[in-house]
Structures are given as C-alpha cells and as structure tokens.
Amino acid sequence: MIDDLDRRLLNILSANARISLKELAQEAGISSPSTADRLRRLEDRGVITGFTVGINPAALGYSLQAVVRVRPMPGMLHVVEKLIQDTPEIVECDKVTGDDCFIAKLLVRDMEQLDTILDRIAERAETNTSIVKSSPVKRRLPPLGSGK
The missing domain is CATH 3.30.70.920 (Lrp/AsnC effector binding domain/regulation of amino acid metabolism (RAM) domain)
Structure with a gap:
C-alpha cells in the first residue's frame, strides 16, 4: 500500500510530471535523496509505470x-x-x-x-x-x- 507521503508525491507528479527532483522534494517537504528513493520504490512496485506528456x-x-x-x-x-x-x-x-x-x-x-x-x-x-x-x-x- 502507499502512505500519505507517497500520495503527496503522486499528486504533485500528476499535476506536473516534468517537475525537477529538487522541486518535488521541496513541495513534498522531504530531502531530494528521500524523494528519489520513494520514486524508485514506487516504480519498482509498479505504482508508477512511466512519465508522460499531455498533448492537445x-x-x-x-x-x-x-x-x-x-x-x-x-x-x-x-x-x-x-x-x-x-x-x-x-x-x-x-x-x-x-x-x-x-x-x-x-x-x-x-x-x-x-x-x-x-x-x-x-x-x-x-x-x-x-x-x-x-x-x-x-x-x-x-x-x-x-x-x-
């Protein structure tokens, strides 16, 4: 399952998948290394399957x-x-x-x-x-x- 911090990271990424790791960490209120580790674990568990771009x-x-x-x-x-x-x-x-x-x-x-x-x-x-x-x-x- 995911916790509150994972939910916060996913919500931030869903609004802007191009956000830098540094900015993502700042918005989530944790360090960049912790953010990178969280993202890697979410990818390893198949929660995050990719980063994409929206088009019109x-x-x-x-x-x-x-x-x-x-x-x-x-x-x-x-x-x-x-x-x-x-x-x-x-x-x-x-x-x-x-x-x-x-x-x-x-x-x-x-x-x-x-x-x-x-x-x-x-x-x-x-x-x-x-x-x-x-x-x-x-x-x-x-x-x-x-x-x-």
Whole structure:
C-alpha cells in the first residue's frame, strides 16, 4: 500500500510530471535523496509505470474524437484486435465484457478519415460510434485514500 507521503508525491507528479527532483522534494517537504528513493520504490512496485506528456490533439490537426464500440463477427476476434492495434488513429482501446468486445477511442482529422477507418473495421465487426463533444473529466488519478 502507499502512505500519505507517497500520495503527496503522486499528486504533485500528476499535476506536473516534468517537475525537477529538487522541486518535488521541496513541495513534498522531504530531502531530494528521500524523494528519489520513494520514486524508485514506487516504480519498482509498479505504482508508477512511466512519465508522460499531455498533448492537445486539436493543435495537431485532430479535430474529432470518437468512441467506437466494436463487436467482432464470429471467428474474427483476434483479427479485429490486431486491426485495432495496427490503426494508429486508435489512441486507446479496452477489451470489455458485455455485448461489445472492444471500446476504442479514435482521434481523426475529419469525418472522411473516420469513415475510412470504420469501413476497414466494419468488414470484420459491427461498430457503434459516438462523437465526443467535450470531456468533463480528463484522465486523472483514482482516489489515493488510505485503502481502509
């Protein structure tokens, strides 16, 4: 489990993954060597799996986001999974229970690009597509309570 200091470090890092070790230590109220040791232990335990950068897809020309529910045709599960993995516009995908097998998030430049991608998938699966209007909750940490 994680303690209060680990929670504080994770919250600071989630707000700014580029923070220097010195600044992180200062904000957390501990020494730089202690901070480095804590981070290493969090990484070793698999709590921290990487440091990343956030981007604005619209600034890169991706004006549409779509969520696509995918239900492969019989015998096509692995083929569809490979197709999803090989489609770079699919930036995130979960394999789920229920009527659908996959829920994919796509970033595309326009409707024509979305249609092209969906046409490739539709040869092997049924799809149900929703266009994202806004994201009231961005990706965030889960509650880092005491776990009690």
